[in-house]
Amino acid sequence: MQEVGVVVEVGDGIARVVGLQRAMASEIVAFPQDIYGLVLNLEEESVGIALFGDSDRIQEGDEVHRTRRVLETPCGDALLGRVVDPLGRPLDGKGPIENTVMRKAEIIAPGVIDRKPVDTPLQTGLKSIDALTPIGRGQRELIIGDRRTGKTAIALDAIIHQRGTDVLCVYVAIGQKTSSVARIVDTLARHGAMEYTIVVSADANSPTPLQYLAPYAGCAMAEHFTYGGKDAFVVYDD
Template sequence: MSNILQELETQIAELKTAVTKSNVGVVRQIGDGVAKVEGLSDVMLNEMIEFPGGLYGLALNLEETEVGCILLGEGLDIKEGDEVKTTGKLLQVPVGKELLGRVVNALGQPVDGKGEITAKENYPVEKIAPGIIPRKSVSQPLQTGIAAVDAMIPIGRGQRELIIGDRQTGKTTIAIDTIISQAKQNRAAEENNTKDFRPVYSIYVAIGQKRSSVARIISTLEAAGALEYTIIVVASASDSATNQFLSAYAGASMGEWFMDNGMDALIVFDDLSKHAVAYRQVSLVLRRPSGREAYPGDVFYLHSRLLERSARLNEKNGDGSLTALP
């Protein structure tokens, strides 16, 4: 009997308990890639919410009695009455040079069949743009390789320049030629050991395009030797509206890593019209009030907060730049 008591005392002494606090809610409605959840009183905007089966959602609508979440996956197994809980984390994507030469989705997961990406850092998808003080004026040119553009409307590192035109007029071609031009300049500088030259790394974000079109662009970049200096973020037409909406911000975060580390980067959004359509789709499913052509009222803020993340930072903040071609 004494041995049993001693063993119990030992086990009680070794027992380690910890109190964890979690905010738990219940799924009230699910469908069209969106879930309405009740009971999440402490949830933050854009916070990741854990659903059963390891699926995550993003809190996009904070209402008085419920939270509207967009699902980061299929969510076919989720049903009404399932318990969900907050994570206290914002959505993050892997960033760094490890992503160069790879094709990833809106969550930074590889889709090119070349194995896992072991990135050392992660950046939040939604990030506040640099303020006025950390910036400096655009002074260094970014050569597009197109003589007419470089002569008449030169682009600077850290600038935002809209490529606008009718359908099938070569907007994507201009962007791809610019990416290839950066790769050629990078390679020439490496071969000649040019010390003063700063390479430009590219991020190409394909939003709502056909997979065949994206595959053609990837093969073009590969043939030109530009893929090793480029990250490709793909949210094709067959992907969910959620992925298409998030892909632009994920690409911007990947570009910001280069800028924050004193390097120069170029990001191409192809194209933001489809991005606005994807956001309209998400907003309508979340039952947000719609305006002209059913676009929500904050559709302009959607793109202004994205493009303001492109900047030229001063020397105190690393002297990096992010150039955007939307």
Template sequence: MTADKTDSADSLLQQQKAWLTHYRPALRVSEQGYVVSVGDGISWISGLPTAAIDDVLLFEDGSRGLVFDLTDSSVGAVLLHATDQLTAGTGVTLSGRQLSLPVGDALLGRVIDPLGTPLDGEAAPKCDAYQRLLQDSPGIVERDFVHQPLYSGCKVVDTLIPIGRGQRQLIVGDEGLGRSSLALDTLINQRGQQVPCVYVLIGQKRSTVIDTIELLRRYDAMDYTTLVVAEASALPGLQHLAPFAGCAIAEYWMHRGLHTLVVYDDLSTHAKTYRELSLLLRRPPGREAYPGDIFSIHAGLLERATCLNATQGGGSMTALPIVETQQGEIAAYIPTNLISITDGQTYLDAELFSGGFRPAIDIGKSVSRIGGKAQHPVIKQEAGRLKLDYLQFLELEVFTRFGARLEAAMERSIKRGRLLRELFKQDRLSPCSIEFQLAWMVAYNDGLIDNRTPAQIPRLLSELQTAVASSGLTLEEGRERWAEKLTDWLADTLTTQPEESR
């Protein structure tokens, strides 16, 4: 016998002795169930009397399921993985554990499914920790007030609808108005901010998934982002678990004192998937055929996004759930549910989009209930004056449609409002620094650009952005210092405009 075989035999013998040392004879009872029926991503199982909701089930053919419904005689389960051999009569056992997935820094830059299986063709990530997908949100005593801003890079959002770290801000609007673009802009703007991000794609087409991955790679955002994907062809059970998986990944970083951002794209599709599973499992339908607990499902998910206090590490999880409306109907069932759960909403309007105003954010229907408390004082001061002027302009502009003669003061307000509307316009994937946003707000509020025309605004903003970037000024410089520098810039370097823009 060779030395290697001898070492192997000795190791096996030591393992057996160790097992015998800890072995205690006792009565062991195990349950063996069997599949009654299977199809459409669910399975009915008989013979598991102690099964509980959210228990993981193991099938003899290698499939896996999650207990989703209980009756007097059978168990309803959603399939998480199904082989071609799964059929009626297949044996089923309880795994004895709750559903969890690997979490940690090894997931940054990776594309995974809701169970942690890699979808990017690379080896499985080596993670030392596991996090449960379905668990309670932090208690009241563990939370802190939202007190730090999370900058999106969008001028309208950062000034008028600010987001704080730990906030839940809903993005709502019809399809094709730029909801996902706004979320991706926010995620890209976190580059260099030490904010690990999670982007969850629920029931999306594969082409959409590929486009999202390529976009994030192009802007070097994959370095700090994890993509959780349950595409349209995935099992309904995986689509249902996708946002919970993304939340669990971000939760791991939050409990370690980091500030995280998670995007759910989108919860309308998630609600439809949950409705599909519930109807297949014969649960009684409610409004619009959704089950009665759809509100608590989304509330349990979004309540896990919060800001922890110092004793819990001081981390935070900011959530940007996306929901789709039909024909701009913001009062539909799922949108109103989510509006009542979240801390504010950013509403995108089809008429603004058609009129060329991008991003098409309706200031009147959008609100951030707690984000203002996280704004920097100087930003909050300038933005307050700005919002009042803009809302007054929107009311006054209605009168111009009837050709009515207006007073000189009203004419000035309308002229300034049109300048402000041009200032708010912003191209996709062009986030602005918060210093630049303070600069143009001070310039507008002090009337330093009142002599400009709307056609001159794009070039003025471009030159102003360059000047601010090279100045090294920060928000702590004070408003007077900013106003002084802006007066010099606008007088010296921004006075010349091309003839066609005059």
């Protein structure tokens, strides 16, 4: 028997719904007009749902249907060379993406014992980094600085430098202007880097919940390659 709830309040990308007592945290639910949401807040009388679409299209009294599926992200080689949103929907006008596999967007991270030691460098192509502060495969690195100081350029140079190596790349653009994302994609394409890169974009016009999801989606796509025995390089750029 399908469980159906009703919207009692909506605003700022969040819908409050009653009647979904059995909803799970991080479950995907379906609204009218092909809008989906993510269950984030479980309360005694209602649930709070983050909307992956325009909240103005959702009205009080609309029905909400459970899917009984937790949040998953499409992954696989078919995404290489494409620009997608955090739900894996294409944004580049190149048609639908097929032959993907689904992977949970949020999983338990492996423990320290299960992780391999960092023993292989990731060449960025920047001598000042590779010689003085080398980055290892399996390592995280924070790039900070004032506006327009070249932070994105460093990340793009590192992606471009992976051409001809066994490293696959995922670039996650969070809250950026659409024009900025388009320039980045053009730069990667001109240098032949889109062949081994996935661009995940949740631009400034995207709903806030979609921007929240972007890092999880990018990480899941990269982990798919990692657990398949490949190396992956992920850039989160906000």
